Amino acid sequence: MSAPRADAMTEAWRVPPVSVLLAAVALIACAEVGGASMVQWKPGVTRWARDTMLARPAVHGLVGVRDVDEQILDEALTRLDGGLRLFHLHAEGMGTVIIVTTMVATTLVASDTLRRAIVVLLTVGGAVYPFGYLLWSALIPFAGVTPAKRIAEWVVWIPFGSAAIAATWLLVWALGTRLVTRRRQPT
Amino acid sequence: MSASRKAAVVLAMALALATPAAAHHVGAWAPRDNEISANFKQLKYSLQAGKLDVARRLYEQGAVRKEIAKRTGSLPPRLDDAVRTALTLGDVAEAERGLTLVLAALIRDLALEAGKQVGDAAAPRAKRAAAGQKFLEAIWRYYNLIDFTVTQRDPKAATGIRLAFDDAEGYGKGGAPAPATAAGGPAKTVSAPQADPDKMLEPLRRIARILSGVVETFATPTRRQS
Numbered sequence: 001m002s003a004p005r006a007d008a009m010t011e012a013w014r015v016p017p018v019s020v021l022l023a024a025v026a027l028i029a030c031a032e033v034g035g036a037s038m039v040q041w042k043p044g045v046t047r048w049a050r051d052t053m054l055a056r057p058a059v060h061g062l063v064g065v066r067d068v069d070e071q072i073l074d075e076a077l078t079r080l081d082g083g084l085r086l087f088h089l090h091a092e093g094m095g096t097v098i099i100v101t102t103m104v105a106t107t108l109v110a111s112d113t114l115r116r117a118i119v120v121l122l123t124v125g126g127a128v129y130p131f132g133y134l135l136w137s138a139l140i141p142f143a144g145v146t147p148a149k150r151i152a153e154w155v156v157w158i159p160f161g162s163a164a165i166a167a168t169w170l171l172v173w174a175l176g177t178r179l180v181t182r183r184r185q186p187t
Numbered sequence: 188m189s190a191s192r193k194a195a196v197v198l199a200m201a202l203a204l205a206t207p208a209a210a211h212h213v214g215a216w217a218p219r220d221n222e223i224s225a226n227f228k229q230l231k232y233s234l235q236a237g238k239l240d241v242a243r244r245l246y247e248q249g250a251v252r253k254e255i256a257k258r259t260g261s262l263p264p265r266l267d268d269a270v271r272t273a274l275t276l277g278d279v280a281e282a283e284r285g286l287t288l289v290l291a292a293l294i295r296d297l298a299l300e301a302g303k304q305v306g307d308a309a310a311p312r313a314k315r316a317a318a319g320q321k322f323l324e325a326i327w328r329y330y331n332l333i334d335f336t337v338t339q340r341d342p343k344a345a346t347g348i349r350l351a352f353d354d355a356e357g358y359g360k361g362g363a364p365a366p367a368t369a370a371g372g373p374a375k376t377v378s379a380p381q382a383d384p385d386k387m388l389e390p391l392r393r394i395a396r397i398l399s400g401v402v403e404t405f406a407t408p409t410r411r412q413s
Binding site for chain 2: 058061063065067068070071072074075078079082083085086132136149153157161
């Protein structure tokens with residue numbers, strides 16, 4: 001699977017583990033399906049969300065006056081739509097980020113333990129993080145904009161986002177260390 | 188590395204990660220016009236541009252006229268006829284008077300309903316204050332559209348409404364209202380721990396009372412000064 005490492009000039013890029021590639025490709029596929037579904041079923045989703053919110057006036061702070069309620073509903077529906085769009089955007093982007101960063105880690109990080117940790121954190125963090133937007137959108141009609149955001153933050157965004165950020169910093173640190181070590185070595 | 192140093196490194200990493208992880212992008216939302224405010228703006232701009240045929244069509248088919256039909260009991264009689272005649276004759280001032288009157292009545296009714304809901308002692312204070320804030324947002328959205336016309340014809344009423352609005356907003360946000368600035372800018376509120384819905388009632392009633400006066404004032408047709 002990997003080319004022999006002779007020196008920096010002849011070093012070939014190593015392919016990340018198949019499970020990582022599958023996760024990344026599945027994430028991109030989810031993004032595409034999500035984007036297409038958003039376009040296809042937008043009126044239906046909006047109608048469903050509106051009815052669900054109208055059935056829970058206390059949750060959304062609806063006061064029963066058109067001029068007040070329509071702004072509250074409009075904000076919630078806009079946020080819901082925004083969450084779906086951000087899921088599409090992040091899932092597409094993170095799929096690519098996972099492939100590229102794990103490829104860099106697999107090729108350039110020498111320590112097995114560190115490499116595995118970076119690859120796992122990048123894959124899990126990066127693949128799950130976009131689903132926070134989906135969760136947020138799904139919860140808005142039931143819990144309201146801000147409480148739904150808080151749930152998505154604590155269940156998905158903060159833990160998995162932190163994992164992806166931690167992995168990226170570890171990768172930066174490992175690459176920096178590698179660079180410094182190579183410079184110190186006599187040519 | 189000692190245990191305490193390791194702990195310090197882990198803590199520093201956790202702190203460094205917490206901020207960016209919590210700073211995810213969730214998009215932005217800005218309040219949009221509803222069909223009444225959108226129709227009102229279209230009418231106003233077409234009148235200002237002298238496009239009376241456009242204004243007449245927008246009025247005939249628009250939400251403002253539907254609102255007049257809905258509020259026949261609380262508006263001066265034959266208001267719809269008066270606006271249509273003004274648009275046909277090209278009397279911009281008279282058309283604006285009618286349109287302002289509709290929104291003034293709408294805002295007055297909103298202020299009355301806000302008073303009812305904010306004064307509902309059975310509801311929790313936080314919910315009453317939140318409802319009051321939402322009503323104030325709706326009131327300001329509409330009042331903003333007629334402020335100039337009201338100021339031209341009844342400056343005292345316009346100032347009174349703005350002051351009452353600042354007072355209500357200040358109590359709703361949880362602070363005592365500061366005096367309005369000389370430039371007429373929004374008053375700053377002094378931060379306090381809790382909103383006071385009971386104190387919002389008086390300024391809301393004041394808004395309704397002043398707007399009743401505005402409706403009466405605008406019920407009288409304008410005479411052109413030549």
